[in-house]
Amino acid sequence: MTQRPTLPPLLMRLPPPPLSRPALGLALTAFLRRIAAKNPAILARLGPYGQARFLLDVSDGPFLLLMQPQARRLTAHPRHAPEPEHDAAIRGGLAAFLAMLHGAEDGDALFFSGELQIGGDTSAVLALRNALDDAELDLTEELAALTGRPLDRWLRRGSALVARRSGLVLSRQEVMP
8 A cells, every 4th residue: 555645633633713614615615616617527427426415534634525516515514523414425535535536546446445435325436436537637727727827827836846745646647558
């Protein structure tokens, strides 16, 4: 199993500012809506699972994320609160989530190695993984597109620097066959 970088423990212990969760939820929802509008095939590929509620438990992050694709909603929930109702869950470290999303690691390999765990409706999780694989998302590029010029260039450079220093996969990787 590959040793993956983790978020510093200090980030997990810091209490979030009181307005951060609602603001984060609004920002994440706007970001998800932009991605869905730009990549409508993601929702089409989900088929009946577009109505599912997916819990994304980034274990080294301060929040649980609840994604509702059909509603184009992504909300943040405090880790210490009861889990929101969901149909399927994916759990693991941020590094594993980012590696899968950006194509640096095969999703099946991450699940079989235990770096990512799934629960609930496994068919929904498989549909989501396949839809995201097909979309070939790049979170750095999506964020850069939101910022516009000249901030997009700085964001890309900053992302590359953070990726080099942290080991996190922050942009799309071209995997050689």
